[in-house]
Amino acid sequence: MNNISNIANASALLPIRGTAYVPVPSDDALTPPQKYFDTDFTNSDFPLLWGKANGGRGDLSNFVNDLNINFVHLYDWSVPPAPGQQPGEYQRSHIAFLDECASLNIKVFVPVSNYFLQQLHAGKNITAFITAMVAEIYQGTTTPHRAAGIWGIGNEFDFENGYTIADVAKMIQLLINAEKSLNIPASALLPITAPVSFADPTGKRIPGIIAIQQLQAALISIGLESVWNTRFIASMNPQNEGFFIANYIDNTFPTFFPNLPFFFAEMGVPIKQDSPVKTEEDQAAFVLSQLENSKPRNNFLGACVFQFLNQTLLKEGSECTFGMNKYSGKFTTGTIPPNYIPGGGQTYNVDELVQKPMYAEVKEGFK
Numbered sequence: 001m002n003n004i005s006n007i008a009n010a011s012a013l014l015p016i017r018g019t020a021y022v023p024v025p026s027d028d029a030l031t032p033p034q035k036y037f038d039t040d041f042t043n044s045d046f047p048l049l050w051g052k053a054n055g056g057r058g059d060l061s062n063f064v065n066d067l068n069i070n071f072v073h074l075y076d077w078s079v080p081p082a083p084g085q086q087p088g089e090y091q092r093s094h095i096a097f098l099d100e101c102a103s104l105n106i107k108v109f110v111p112v113s114n115y116f117l118q119q120l121h122a123g124k125n126i127t128a129f130i131t132a133m134v135a136e137i138y139q140g141t142t143t144p145h146r147a148a149g150i151w152g153i154g155n156e157f158d159f160e161n162g163y164t165i166a167d168v169a170k171m172i173q174l175l176i177n178a179e180k181s182l183n184i185p186a187s188a189l190l191p192i193t194a195p196v197s198f199a200d201p202t203g204k205r206i207p208g209i210i211a212i213q214q215l216q217a218a219l220i221s222i223g224l225e226s227v228w229n230t231r232f233i234a235s236m237n238p239q240n241e242g243f244f245i246a247n248y249i250d251n252t253f254p255t256f257f258p259n260l261p262f263f264f265a266e267m268g269v270p271i272k273q274d275s276p277v278k279t280e281e282d283q284a285a286f287v288l289s290q291l292e293n294s295k296p297r298n299n300f301l302g303a304c305v306f307q308f309l310n311q312t313l314l315k316e317g318s319e320c321t322f323g324m325n326k327y328s329g330k331f332t333t334g335t336i337p338p339n340y341i342p343g344g345g346q347t348y349n350v351d352e353l354v355q356k357p358m359y360a361e362v363k364e365g366f367k
Contacts, residue, residue: 108148
């Protein structure tokens with residue numbers, strides 16, 4: 001029987017006032033420049049995006065001091081070097097980012113991205129990569145970094161992502177194997193989640209429920225019922241009105257999972273001309289209603305706003321409208337440290353951002 005109190009380190013997440021965070025520079029693209037190679041920008045390559053030192057934009061301190069945000073939902077975590085070592089090719093260190101988060105009391109959703117699940121599905125041996133991630137989070141000790149909040153396995157596995165629900169269960173097993181190889185005690189283990197979409201294949205107004213039931217079955221089928229019972233926290237990605245969200249928190253989800261903690265990993269709405277949300281002002285009001293109806297209660301931990309920044313070159317159509325900020329067209333530049341391969345010595349854009357009306361409503365909703 002699951003609840004927040006019997007999952008080690010879950011109570012440290014309460015209450016979640018979060019944002020999905022991909023601080024992508026404006027010169028990135030769907031086919032990224034080699035200097036970027038993925039969308040992991042929360043590392044020591046790019047401190048001027050998330051940090052305040054040396055004239056940085058200071059996203060993390062702005063989250064805390066202006067928006068009352070205490071949780072960041074990330075999507076990519078490049079393979080890190082061994083603790084204390086310099087990064088090798090296509091490796092990035094996240095310790096400086098984690099240290100900044102810890103200094104601000106921000107908890108981090110540490111992602112095992114869709115990319116690694118796709119590699120697993122293709123039959124690639126990714127054990128060393130997953131072990132490296134765990135080693136970075138524990139830094140040669142058996143205590144997690146103070147900023148580490150939860151392991152996040154993929155995103156929306158119920159959609160066609162080049163991997164299956166069975167792969168998600170296998171990835172969780174690989175994570176557990178890595179923890180065991182590093183002798184991490186049960187009391188120091190982080191919770192685990194695997195966000196699902198708000199799709200509803202039944203048409204019975206029970207979004208996300210079937211996918212979570214299927215993951216539960218997949219975990220049990222490979223002998224991981226204990227993970228479900230003692231480490232798993234459900235998460236989902238709603239784009240629904242506030243009243244629907246309130247009913248989901250209070251009635252729908254508890255009907256199917258009365259003892260399972262859960263949170264919203266992505267909560268927002270796009271701007272679409274064929275919908276009620278046609279303008280930035282419409283979006284702001286809609287998101288405020290979502291936030292007002294998703295306060296933590298019972299087994300519900302809270303919500304992450306989707307998202308930090310419109311991504312005009314990474315997304316298409318309404319997919320690039322979710323952000324509470326957008327690019328202004330002005331930027332300064334930082335330089336990737338010379339020891340990184342690829343990209344060492346090249347510049348990256350540190351964009352000046354413009355707050356959309358949604359920004360003020362997120363501030364209101366999280367106050």
